[in-house]
Amino acid sequence: MIAHSEENMPSDRSVSPVTVIRVCGAIMQPAADVLATEEPLEIRIIYQLEGRRKQQPISVTMRTPGEDESLAAGFLLTEGIIQTADQIEAIHACRHSNVIRVRLQADATIDLSKLQRHFYTSSSCGVCGKSSIDAVKTVVPHPLTSEYPVFAGDVVRHAPERLRIAQAVFERTGGLHACALFNSAGQLLRMSEDVGRHNAMDKLIGGELRAGADRFRDSMVFVSGRASFELVQKALMAGIPIIAAIGAPSSLAVQLAAQHEMTLIGFVRSDRFNIYCGGERLREFTA
Structure with missing residues (x-):
């Protein structure tokens, strides 16, 4: 059995109790059930401009409560607003509200054009709330090293x-x-x-950042659904060289992964998977 870290254990707010009518054959009866909670989270940053502290809301995302600090940190990195964890001075959740504030270091360099976009992100898609395709063309800060690391197919x-x-x-x-x-x-x-696959990725990446871990470039990220463009983008922004998914990738996800020499794998099962690009990182397919 895999042990959960304390941060990954479900919080009281991550599930919501409901009463359902359970139908079994001809029998209908009320029963207690639980649902994954979905609530909005507003992310604000506090940064210094011309010697003065400024506060800016930059995102509203529908998420499952829990790991909110990691979600905020991961979002800032994968959206290109920060480049390293050292640029974050502190993260504070506002009590009794779905707002989280990230205070950046005074010397953190901020791209003000990114702050002009006010994101609204649904739980289903991390790209839908952006005004144009130009908004997702971020600069990848950690270029991948071709053919490294190498993973066994198993x-x-x-x-x-x-x-x-x-x-x-x-x-x-x-x-x-x-x-x-x-x-x-x-x-x-x-x-x-998380209820949103892009939020789950940001929580994962943000958790690593906040822990001071430096394991991205040697690792593979595995996602429980499909490999969409925004997930490939977020993995690239963190410098993760391999992304694998239970479901299919989109055509744009494959294009982006191939452009940056990333390994992209889909339809992973216990006995098979498809490699869409970057097969040199899989041991069975290396010379």
Whole structure:
């Protein structure tokens, strides 16, 4: 059994109790159930401009409560607003409200054009709230090293089972996406869940940043759904060289991964998977 870190354990707010009418054959009866909670979170940053502290709301995202600080940190990195964890001075959740404030270091360099966009992000898609395709063309700060690292095919094939065992909230609700970080030995390093797949990725990346870990460039990220453009973008922004998914990738996701020499794998099962680009990082396919 995979042990959960304290941060990954479900919070009281991550699930919501409901009463349903359960139908079994001709029998209908009320029953208690739980749903994955979905609530808005506003992310604000506090930064210094011309010697004065300024506060700016930059995102409203629909998420599952829990790991909010990691979600905010990961969002700032994967959107290109910060480049390193050192640029964050502190993160504070506003009590009794779905607002989180990220205070940046006084010397943190901020691209003001990115702050002019006010994001609204649904739980289903991390790109839909952006005004144009130009808004997602961020500069990748960590270019990938071709052909490194190398993973065995068995690590990829066993990832769905290992992730499934670790999904505490999914076990109760059946209604969450998950992202997990694996090393080349197949060890699950970190896992995050959320109603939004892009939020799960940001929580995962932000959790690593806040822990001071430097494991992205040696790791594979595995996602429980499809490999969409925004997930590939976020993995690239963190410098993760391999992304694998239970579902299919989109055409734009494959184009982006290939452009940056990333390994993209889809339709992962216990006995098979598809490699869309970057096969040189898989041991069975290296010379």
